[in-house]
Amino acid sequence: MHLIFPNLQAFLVGENHISGTFPLSISNLTELQWFDIAGNSFNGSIPSNLGSLSILQRFYIGFNNFGSGGAHDLNFLSSLTNCTKLQELNLDGNKFGGVLPDHIGNLSTYLSLLSMAENQIYGVIPESIGQLVNLTAFIMVENFLDGTIPNSIGKLKNLGRLVLQQNNLSGNIPTIIGNLTKLFELYLHTNNFEGSIPLTLKYCTQLQTFAVSTNKLSGDIPDQVFGNLENLIFLDLSNNSLTGPLPSVFGNLKHLSIFYLYANKLSGEIPKELGACFTLTELVLERNFFIGSIPSSLGSLRSLEILDISNNNFSSTIPFELENLTLLNTLDLSFNNLYGEVPIGGVFSNISAITLTGNKNLCGGITQLKLPICFKVPSKKHKRSLKKKLIFASVIGGVLISFTAFIIVHFLTRKSKRLQTSPSLQNRFLRVTYGELHEATNGFSSSNLVGAGSFGSVYKGSLLHFERPIVVKVLNLETRGAAKSFMAECKALGKMKHRNLLKILTCCSSVDYDGEDFKAIVFEFMPNGSLEKLLHDIEGSDNHNLNFTQRIDIALDVAHALNYLHNDTEQVVVHCDVKPSNVLLDDDLVAHLGDFGLARLIHGATGHSNKDQISSSTIKGTIGYLPPKYGAGGPVSSQGDIYSYGILLLEMLTGKRPTNNMFNENLSLHKFCKMKIPEEILEIVDSHLLMPFVEDQTGIVQNKIRKCLVMFAGIGVACSEEFPSHRMLIKDVIVKLNEIKSKLTC
Template sequence: MRILMTCFLCFAIPVLMHYMLSATNALSLSSYTDELALLALKEKLTNSVPDSLPSWNQSLHLCEWQGVTCGPRHMRVSVLHLENQTLGGTLGPSLGNLTFLRILKLQSLALHGEIPKQVGQLKRLQILDLRYNKLQGEIPIELTNCTNIKVFVLRENRFTGRVPTWFGSMPQLTALFLETNNLVGTIPSSLQNASSLQMLFLSENHLEGSIPYSLGKLSSLEILGLALNNLSGEIPPSLYNLSNILSFNLLGNELYGSLPSNIHLVFPKLVEFSVARNHITGNFPNSISNLTNLKRFDIAGNSFNGLIPLTLGRLNKLDFFNIENNNFGSGGAHDLDFLSSLTNCTQLSMLRLDHNKFGSKLPNLIGNLSINLKYFDLSDNQIYGVIPERIGQLIGLTFLDIGSNSLEGSIPYSIGKLKNLVRLVLQENKLSGNIPTSIGNLTILSELYLSSNKLEGSVPFFLRYCTQLQILSIAVNKLSGDLPNQTFRYLDNLIFIYLHHNSLTGSIPSEFGNLKHLSELYLDSNHFSGEIPKDLAACLTLTRLVLMGNLFHGQIPPFLGSLRSLEILDISKNNFSKTIPFELRNLTLLNILNLSFNNLYGEVPIGGVFSNVTAISLIGNKNLCGGIPQLKLPKCSMASPKTHKRYLKKKLIIISVIGGVLISFIAFTIVHFLTRNSKKLSSSPSLQNRTLRVTYGELHEATDGFSSANLVGMGSFGSVYKGSLFNFERHIAVKVLNLETSGATKSFVAECNALGKMKHRNLVKILTCCSSVDYKGEDFKAIVFEFMPNGSLENLLHDNEGSENHSLGLTQRVDIALDVAHALDYLHHDEDQVVVHCDVKPSNVLLDEDIVAHLGDFGLARLIRGATEHSSKDQVSSSTVKGTIGYLPPEYGAGGPVSSQGDIYSYGILLLEMLTGKRPVDNMFCENVNLHQLCKVKIPEGILEVVDQRLLEPFAEDQTGIMENKVRKCLVMFAKIGVACSEEFPNQRMLIKDVIVRLNEIKSSFP
């Protein structure tokens, strides 16, 4: 028996081993098939761009590739999940060879082209998610073979054709997302057969026809999204059988009918409801007060009427309530009584009641509305009385519009408590009195509309504190006096200024030239006088300049011809004289030129706008001649007295200029030979518009002989001393260059030239430069700045003892981040040439007495042309930029050109350092982990593990957890900005203007 058993084993073991090896080889072969399929897919996904998907190579097992998950049994690819990369390729046919694939998620990869037909081979597929790409073509019918699909997502692509009828043959389908494409035709009634469907999104397409009655059979449906199509007809009553509905959205169609009076019974679980922008009629559905889970309610833009019930206070989860643009209200005294019930809705953040027929006074109890209220719009109603002082209790507001009513009295002082306001609209009322000084507290206000009231006094100087203003509209009031000096120099974000139809006097302030973003300037119908200041030549984005009906005089300045963006120029009804400058022909975009009712004479130019008789108005100028025949002006006489007079005047000017040049040359020659042995620098950099002049001796005395007791810092090229000059009220900082250091002289010239012609509240203000000799006869170079009493951000973050023990809170850090962002925005966009700082880091961010940040140390700064004019000749090689390790962008290390994106990288690292309290060169970081990567992997769940714990101390005693959640949200947002700015590749980094928007959003959400 033993012999038989032995013989059997001798025979069976080799056979068993053979089958085991065969199974292993088969398994290996199957994995190899998936590997080949993925490598072929990579070529298509990435357009064969090298370094894309670097882990997809044969040195790693395919189950370790990025985004690839294998099943444990067969080691075949079961999940392919890639997102948020700019691959920019297509879906290749090899995708169909991944036959074990259950989940396919390729999101936000910038893919284009069509879905290959081979996708129909993926019969195990359960989830198909291709959202946020640029895929096109029709949805392939081959997908009908994928009968196991449960979730089908093609949202935000460019698919065309009709919604396939075969979705109804997918019994396991639970979610269908086709919104934001270019689908046409009707909604197929066959969808009724997709009995498991819980979510149906077809919004933002071009669907038409009526909503199929059969959709009412989808008893499992929880979310119905058909918004923003061209659907018409009546809302089918069958939809009110969908008792599991949580979200019902038919916004933006052509539907009509009315809402059921028992809406709380038909949709008992309702959370979101929107039928806005249709043609729905009837009374307000009072029964919604019984929907205790309701968060969003939007019936705006219909034809509802009647009164609003007093029972809305039961909706304690209500967040969004929009009934604007209907016929609610009767103009009666009790129209707004329902506001008292809304004071119980403590989660309310959006309240829109505008464009209705509400009457009555604005009740005091509006101050009791939710402190979470961010958006409050009561405009275009019939509300009267005064604005209650208690409106100042709505401290969460970012948007307040109560314009176009009949409100009177003064603007309440308490409006200044609404420090989160971004948009304030009080126009078209009967408000009187002065503009309250408290408006100066609204430091993040972007839009201010006070036009068409009865406001008096002058344009307030305290508007200078509203440094984020983009729209200033105070037109059609009773304002008087001159425009305040030095106010507009701080408002360099202004885009639109409307001051017309007042009684303002004086001249146009020269600081209007600082408004580099200015697009529209309306000063008409006032009493302004003087000449148009030449500083306006810097406003190159100006599209509309309207100065009609004032007392301006002198010649029409030729520089107006350099404002190539001008579309409207109206300087009629003034006292302009002399001839029309021929430079105005250069304004190719001009479609209205009104020069009428002035004292102009001489020849009218031909060409440009002067060739379009319908675009120009010249009436009321009696001595004009020439021009195109359609103007019917007399021909110009060459011998006219005025022409001869101008000729003689030009000759005198030419003779005077030549004589002046000769005299200047002779004087220069004499001075040159008398001073040629001087030790002083022959070509010292100059500062524009500076009056402070200092000598070496004065700086020596101001710093007690450059005493070590006054030493406040040391940099790459020299030392900084605190000092005090005689007859100069503020302390100064003197940066003395160490001329033995290589590059110090070049740094001195660069910093003087850069800062000398730049003005911004968040740049360190340079007072003067000194290039002289010291008491030993050696060359001496120094730059004098305003002293910053709170030192550098570096000290505040890492050395509290050296900075008067300041501990920066979250609010202060966000403010500092905003200050530096504004400085970079100015450097990168507001100069004729882009200024790249090249050394953004905490030690170069200095803080004044109010902890306002100022970016300094421009010793490494580079000038390049703007992005629209950039050429290879203008590129500055980064090989000449030293910078600082840890903040230096990776492309500089590889010899790439200097660019504004390099500053964005350094800024991103600075933000992450402010967030974590860790320097980028901290010992905790090694070759494989840096500050950027650490923060990126901790967003969002682990953010509290890496933040500077001092940021959390003020909230340590909060037992509710509410404050912690709000702080966490702010920290996550801050971290995301820092990470987005410090991405490895320049084109993936965040734009600085977007940074400013996001930081302001953090400020508005501060706990």
């Protein structure tokens, strides 16, 4: 690319399909103020002749393939120090390696944005960063930075966004952070920070987002800090070692929407003042050491959608005020010491929305819970007649006790070869016991093992009262995120019904014969296994059976499933892990999309509300199918599923996985297919696609097949474009696939 317009002030070609190396002739554009080539396919290195651009203000080269991961990739920054008017510098989503040089502090004093997310930059943050006094955003997500946050960061008094998650930073969160009084976003999660939350954080009164999960923080939560941060909307302190009580000052956070405190060592009672946080939508306090009563004031949280206080030491009745939470769709009270009557209104009327396992003394509730009937205290006028009845009851009771003792002894002597079984599973979500699943899978034996997923193992089996074979997905609860995966999958599939979704029969949350926690999901068995096995001939599968027409049908089935999830449910469901191993095939090769362990629910028809966006920085999908921008912590969206679906189509077309050895940093499955269509399409397709047509070698038939293959490849490429706005809509995908199917059959 040769730039020959010396008076050019703006060069904006972002988000196109331009490739090649960086244009060296840029140094001739001495009047250039704005340079944007982000979102293309440029590669190579950045030249060090940029100093002549003395009035350059914005320099955007993000989401290309610049750099090599080498130590000298960032040498060009020294020439940018001569660009004394530079205001914004964005290098996100490239392959820049090396350390941040000390002379980064010599960049323009006007610099407000410095963003280098999703690169391979390592080493420490230099002290010279403090010289960039007008910086409002410093973003280094997903690199390999180590060492501590330098104290000089406290000089950046205009800083509003400090985004350093997913690095290897360590040491204490510096107390100098309190100098950043304009800070509104502070992302430090997934590092190795230790020590306590600094008291000086209380001076950051504009803070709206504070995320420090998955570090090594300890000590009490300082009430004098969070009592001041009244603008907080998102607060994530989870996966640390914080101790002590939950301060009552959290009740002052009137704008707080999401509050995660799970997996710490917190204790004491939940303060009743928390009921004043009327905007809370998610409150997750699981896996701590909280005691006492569940405060009835939580019934005032009318916006609450998720409440999880499981795996604590609460010992009280369940407050009936929780029935008033009309938006609550997930309530987990499991593994506490709760007792007494279970309410039946509101969320308690939905068996799939509540989890009460591990509380031994509960009674009442809806009939599906199968809890004992609660004993009612009689009124005074009934006491006299009750006395007579008690005499009779004591006689009958003695007989019953003797009989019960006989039954118990007889039952125990039989060990538990056949535990009590659930009624027929014709009606969804009736209870099934651990004992039934143990028996159904021959004790979860290796001979019944049919595969392993992200969070557990999958066994084939058969239940006594269910005529068809089943598969049981047993969660490995030692795997990080497994319990959340269980909740996500049960929640995602619980209310959904579509012919192309894997049908969930029931969820089981119980304890095994050793008293350990046990969670499993029971599905219908799919006789033809996964699409991955058929495509790649795993364990002797015969992929000769999957011709082009059948693959189009499977692609349509998955597209219909995604269309249902994205457009036809009350809440948009983002699957987050669309890939061949999660596409299961029944007797008739009808495809069913399964494994919703990573699924996320997004409110509204579009899922674009800021309040409802979910950061993808915690989403761990599958390499090769994961959208390229999820790693930057952007919001999860249905377009991420479209990207994964596009890769799945290209894998069906070529028979090659996106992780094949032939693909590297310069060549992906997407690029491989894109550069071969239309002329060289027959060179890349899986030979099995052509098998039904080889008998007729006429030019007409061959030309028709070729056109259909090009159309199919075009859909896969269009769906897997890097930028979400460039990807096809799933409804358009269905139209195009049906068009291909019609051309083949006519």
